[in-house]
Amino acid sequence: MFPYAPPQGQFTAPRPTSQNPDAPLSDDDRTGLRVLYPDPSDAVHAGAISGHVLPANPLALPLSPYGVTGIFPAQVVALDGATGAVTAAVLAGWSCADPGPAQFDGTYSLQHLRVGPVQSYEVYTEPLDGPVDLGNVIYSLTSICRNAATDIGWPSQYACVVPPSAAPFSARIRPGP
Numbered sequence: 001m002f003p004y005a006p007p008q009g010q011f012t013a014p015r016p017t018s019q020n021p022d023a024p025l026s027d028d029d030r031t032g033l034r035v036l037y038p039d040p041s042d043a044v045h046a047g048a049i050s051g052h053v054l055p056a057n058p059l060a061l062p063l064s065p066y067g068v069t070g071i072f073p074a075q076v077v078a079l080d081g082a083t084g085a086v087t088a089a090v091l092a093g094w095s096c097a098d099p100g101p102a103q104f105d106g107t108y109s110l111q112h113l114r115v116g117p118v119q120s121y122e123v124y125t126e127p128l129d130g131p132v133d134l135g136n137v138i139y140s141l142t143s144i145c146r147n148a149a150t151d152i153g154w155p156s157q158y159a160c161v162v163p164p165s166a167a168p169f170s171a172r173i174r175p176g177p
Contacts (some may be wrong), residue, residue, distance in 0.1 A: 027080070031088040034112035047113035049078060053092050053106035053125050068163050070106020074125045078110050081120030088113055092125065101160035102145050 025033075034045050053071040072093035080087045092108030113121065147159035 027085050027087045028089055031110075031112055038112065042112075044116070045112045045114055047115040047119070048109060048111045049088075049113065049121060049123060050107075050109035053108060068104045070104065071125075071127075072104040072106065072163055073128050074106065074108075075128060076108040076110065076123065076125045078113065079122040079124075081122055082118075084122075087121065091128075101158050102162075104163055 031045075034042070039045075053074045053076065055071060070093065074092045076090050076092045077086055078088045079085065088110040090108050090110055092106060094102045094104050095107035096102045108125075110123075113119075145160040145162050146154050148154050148156070
């Protein structure tokens with residue numbers, strides 16, 4: 001399960017066969033399924049890592065009317081500390097509280113992670129400035145924000161405009177409580 005599909009003819013993974021009709025799911029895919037279809041009785045996959053992606057130099061944030069206080073957008077990835085396998089990934093950059101407006105504060109939340117006495121994760125973040133960019137994973141940026149242009153009569157106090165995508169960045173790591 002990828003956030004976008006490669007063009008026709010560029011599929012590089014092994015194709016399903018009659019002997020092996022389904023490709024195996026990665027840990028990241030399983031985590032995504034647990035987020036979409038949570039099992040309330042699952043006490044093993046109950047962990048979460050959340051925070052904000054902030055630039056190492058806060059002066060690197062654009063001065064704009066967009067209200068940007070963190071990196072928008074960024075990919076945040078959690079690796080299993082023992083195996084190095086990707087266990088979860090999320091697109092970070094904004095938070096919302098109904099009715100709005102969206103806050104472009106670098107927020108992310110990796111959910112339904114395995115917990116246990118020896119479980120550990122390494123977390124890293126990277127900009128969407130390479131083979132994958134924001135247009136590959138969010139097809140309608142206007143769906144993030146509502147304003148008078150997208151919804152006639154939308155109250156201005158709840159309105160927002162999507163800022164331009166962040167260029168390459170370096171982020172700082174600050175452990176939480």
